[in-house]
Amino acid sequence: MSDFSARLTFANGKAIEFVGPADITKETTEAIVNAANSSLLGGGGVDGAIHRAGGPSILEECKRIVAKVGKLPPGKAVLTTGGRLAAKYVVHTVGPIYSGGKRRESETLASCYRESLRIADDHGIRSLSFPSISTGAYLYPIADAAEVAVKVVANELPRTTDVHLVRFILFGVSDRDTYVAAAERLSQHPNPNSVIFEKAP
Numbered sequence: 027m028s029d030f031s032a033r034l035t036f037a038n039g040k041a042i043e044f045v046g047p048a049d050i051t052k053e054t055t056e057a058i059v060n061a062a063n064s065s066l067l068g069g070g071g072v073d074g075a076i077h078r079a080g081g082p083s084i085l086e087e088c089k090r091i092v093a094k095v096g097k098l099p100p101g102k103a104v105l106t107t108g109g110r111l112a113a114k115y116v117v118h119t120v121g122p123i124y125s126g127g128k129r130r131e132s133e134t135l136a137s138c139y140r141e142s143l144r145i146a147d148d149h150g151i152r153s154l155s156f157p158s159i160s161t162g163a164y165l166y167p168i169a170d171a172a173e174v175a176v177k178v179v180a181n182e183l184p185r186t187t188d189v190h191l192v193r194f195i196l197f198g199v200s201d202r203d204t205y206v207a208a209a210e211r212l213s214q215h216p217n218p219n220s221v222i223f224e225k226a227p
């Protein structure tokens with residue numbers, strides 16, 4: 027079923043879809059990404075929704091990871107199974123807390139997307155859904171966050187071995203429109219991966 031609002035397709039057939047308003051816990055991609063916090067103990071927003079829908083086994087795995095390697099720094103990602111979710115895996119990443127748009131913040135946000143894609147690819151995952159990382163409780167302005175997110179995924183996806191489909195699952199209409207606008211702008215720039223932008227009718 028094609029439920030996307032817009033799509034970027036690359037020369038090699040890989041694609042980024044923009045979906046919304048939608049709930050990422052319902053996604054049937056092989057993995058979904060959680061905008062977690064460093065403790066990995068769950069929280070509000072999308073984090074709480076994923077743990078509620080996926081059940082306690084995800085939290086147990088998160089606790090084991092923290093016991094072994096400590097808290098997860100912003101920009102990094104780890105993988106657990108998906109518990110009761112339709113998605114088989116959850117990639118947990120920690121976005122930057124916005125404090126005025128320092129360069130380091132956009133680099134950390136870009137790293138979240140890059141590291142999540144890398145860990146998914148390392149596990150042979152073919153499809154992955156992202157929420158809008160850092161734009162809720164972490165207060166990153168959505169237009170700036172969308173630009174970073176779309177740019178980094180469009181740069182990295184052509185290079186992955188196994189990941190073929192990335193979906194951005196946007197919770198609200200205006201968030202979705204902001205991401206779609208960022209995708210359209212990106213497609214208008216010369217791009218070595220000859221990307222095609224389509225909007226659903």
Ligand code: ADP
Binds near residue numbers: 048049160165195196
């Ligand atoms: P952060 O702490 O990284 O800002 P939040 O969970 O507070 O994370 O918000 C990130 C984004 O996730 C926000 O845009 C919020 O609207 C969105 N969001 C919240 N719940 C869901 C959900 N179930 N599915 C998809 N997106 C969600």
